[in-house]
Structures are given as structure tokens and as C-alpha cells.
Amino acid sequence: MKIAFFTAKSYDKYYFNQQLAKTQHEITYFEDALNAETAILTRGFDAVCVFVNNMVDRETIGLIADYGVKVIALRSAGVNNIDLQAADGAGLQVFRVPAYSPEAVAEHTAALILTLNRKTHKAYNRVRENNFSLEGLTGFNIHGKTVGVIGTGKIGAAFCRIMKGMGCSINAYDPYQNEEVINMGGKYMELDELLSNSNIISLHCPLIPETKHIINREAIEKMNDSPMLINTSRGALINTGDVIDGLKEKKIGSLGIDVYEQEEHIFFQDLSEQVIQDDEIARLMAFPNVLITGHQAFLTKEALNEIAKTTLNNLSAYEAGEEVGNQVRP
Numbered sequence: 134m135k136i137a138f139f140t141a142k143s144y145d146k147y148y149f150n151q152q153l154a155k156t157q158h159e160i161t162y163f164e165d166a167l168n169a170e171t172a173i174l175t176r177g178f179d180a181v182c183v184f185v186n187n188m189v190d191r192e193t194i195g196l197i198a199d200y201g202v203k204v205i206a207l208r209s210a211g212v213n214n215i216d217l218q219a220a221d222g223a224g225l226q227v228f229r230v231p232a233y234s235p236e237a238v239a240e241h242t243a244a245l246i247l248t249l250n251r252k253t254h255k256a257y258n259r260v261r262e263n264n265f266s267l268e269g270l271t272g273f274n275i276h277g278k279t280v281g282v283i284g285t286g287k288i289g290a291a292f293c294r295i296m297k298g299m300g301c302s303i304n305a306y307d308p309y310q311n312e313e314v315i316n317m318g319g320k321y322m323e324l325d326e327l328l329s330n331s332n333i334i335s336l337h338c339p340l341i342p343e344t345k346h347i348i349n350r351e352a353i354e355k356m357n358d359s360p361m362l363i364n365t366s367r368g369a370l371i372n373t374g375d376v377i378d379g380l381k382e383k384k385i386g387s388l389g390i391d392v393y394e395q396e397e398h399i400f401f402q403d404l405s406e407q408v409i410q411d412d413e414i415a416r417l418m419a420f421p422n423v424l425i426t427g428h429q430a431f432l433t434k435e436a437l438n439e440i441a442k443t444t445l446n447n448l449s450a451y452e453a454g455e456e457v458g459n460q461v462r463p
Contacts, residue, residue, distance in 0.1 A: 172196035234436035239291035241430035245389035276300035281331030284338030340367035359386035
């Protein structure tokens with residue numbers, strides 16, 4: 134298949150090219166995002182390959198279908214950036230990579246917690262300036278704390294294993310209970326109970342209508358003892374404006390995020406010489422108790438290799454007329 138690959142980065146090319154030699158596919162890499170303006174680039178291609186920062190709406194889908202595209206291949210697990218109804222209506226198949234490396238995201242979540250708590254990012258900068266003062270660097274023991282995990286799929290379960298190994302108790306919320314989490318001592322409960330009884334709250338659920346802004350003003354009001362809030366899943370799980378208010382009112386003790394609701398306009402780009410036009414993320418970055426990373430939780434060698442392999446295998450199976458287990462339907 135001829136594949137138009139959008140928002141291509143150097144690491145994408147490296148790992149996809151390694152896997153490409155094992156297939157009959159051809160890839161043309163584009164640094165641009167796929168949208169209505171760039172859809173013309175897909176003329177003559179069988180498939181497009183996109184990431185979470187490509188918002189593939191109805192207009193874009195209509196255009197690429199007219200240009201002959203038959204498949205949208207996501208190199209990610211989440212599908213909230215694709216208009217699935219429009220894709221289905223246009224006769225396009227949509228494939229995803231459901232589990233590339235749960236441990237990669239879970240480990241980055243733990244890194245955010247440890248960094249926020251022990252303020253190692255601040256200590257690093259101090260020492261580089263010959264400032265060895267410990268003032269303002271006091272943290273707390275993670276051991277013995279209660280961690281609330283919202284979403285206990287593969288990533289959530291991997292995160293539970295890490296925190297259990299650090300001596301934490303696990304509160305869990307998920308409509309579908311995971312036996313592994315129960316067997317490690319995790320206690321399932323309603324969301325309100327989790328919010329009011331957790332020292333650390335970490336989000337690992339997909340973005341669907343039921344979970345959009347699951348952390349909002351009402352949820353924040355139910356939190357006790359200013360917990361640490363972590364989000365490495367999808368940006369729109371939290372209402373950013375409400376979380377800013379929660380930080381100002383000290384209802385949230387600290388915040389660590391690897392995702393942001395409006396990240397497609399900011400993340401994966403070098404904006405160091407520009408003025409950020411997004412007032413909410415600018416406000417977040419002004420808080421001393423907020424840590425932001427630019428959607429890098431997935432970024433390990435193992436995950437990138439698995440993403441490339443699964444994405445290309447999806448396309449190979451489709452081309453061979455086989456059923457693709459990773460197909461996404463409306």
C-alpha cells in the first residue's frame with residue numbers, strides 16, 4: 134500500500150523504516166498535520182497514517198475519500214480525534230494501535246509523581262547555578278499513601294503495579310473491574326468515594342462522552358486534603374479552567390499533566406521563539422506546583438517499535454483481505 138504519513142518526526146521515521154523493510158508498503162512522510170488544507174497531499178495514496186494531534190474531521194474525511202484513500206491508520210490507541218461516523222459513511226476503514234506499551238505510560242506517570250513530590254526538576258536547576266539550598270524542596274513519603282486510579286485497563290493496571298510496589302494502597306474506579314487490580318489488593322469504589330479518599334489521583338481512562346471533563350469543579354469540590362492530580366491519558370478528561378481554580382483555591386495540591394485539551398495547537402512543536410497564545414496553559418505553567426510534559430509518556434524505544442509494527446501489520450492484514458482485529462467502528 135502507498136501510505137501518506139502525517140506529522141512525521143525523526144523517531145517516527147526511524148522505527149517505521151526499520152519495520153517497513155519487512156513489508157511491501159511504501160511510505161511518504163509529511164511533516165504537516167492532516168487537515169482540510171493538506172488533504173490534497175493524499176491524492177494517489179491508499180492509506181493515511183495519523184497521530185493524536187491530527188484532528189481528522191468530516192470535511193477532511195470527505196476530501197481524502199474523494200482522493201482515493203481507503204484506510205485511516207492511527208499510530209495511537211485513542212480515536213477521539215477521528216470522526217468515526219464520517220469515516221464509516223465515506224467507506225473508510227479505521228485501525229488503531231490499542232496497546233503499544235502500557236508500561237511506558239505507567240512509568241512516565243510515576244516519574245511525574247516523583248518529580249512533583251520531591252521537586253527534582255527545581256533541585257536540578259538550583260544545583261546548576263551552584264545553589265545547594267534545600268529550602269522549599271520538602272516532599273512526602275509516597276509509601277503508605279492512597280492512590281486513586283480512574284481507569285484500570287492495561288495502562289491503569291500497569292500503573293497500579295508500580296504504586297503497589299512503592300507501598301501504596303489502591304482505590305480504583307472503572308465500570309469494568311480488572312481482576313488483576315483486585316488480586317493486588319485494589320479496592321473498587323464509586324468515583325465520589327475515590328475523589329474524597331485519595332492522596333494521589335491518576336487518570337487512565339479513554340476520552341469518550343461519559344469521561345469528558347470527568348475532573349471538573351464538582352469533582353474537585355469532593356476532593357479532600359489537596360491531592361496530587363495526574364493526567365497522562367487524554368487532555369479533555371479535565372476541565373482546565375476548573376483545575377486552575379482548584380489550584381488557586383488549594384483544593385488541588387499539585388498537578389502533573391502529559392496531555393492538554395488544546396494540545397494539537399501547541400505540542401510536538403518548537404515554540405521557544407514564539408509567544409504562546411493559549412492563556413490557560415500559560416497560566417498553568419506559572420504555578421510552582423504544576424509540571425507539564427509535552428505528550429511524551431509513550432516515547433520509549435519499545436513503544437515506538439511496537440507502534441510501527443502494529444500499524445504496518447494492520448495495513449498488511451487489510452491488504453490481504455483478512456479481518457483486522459484493531460479496526461475501530463462508530
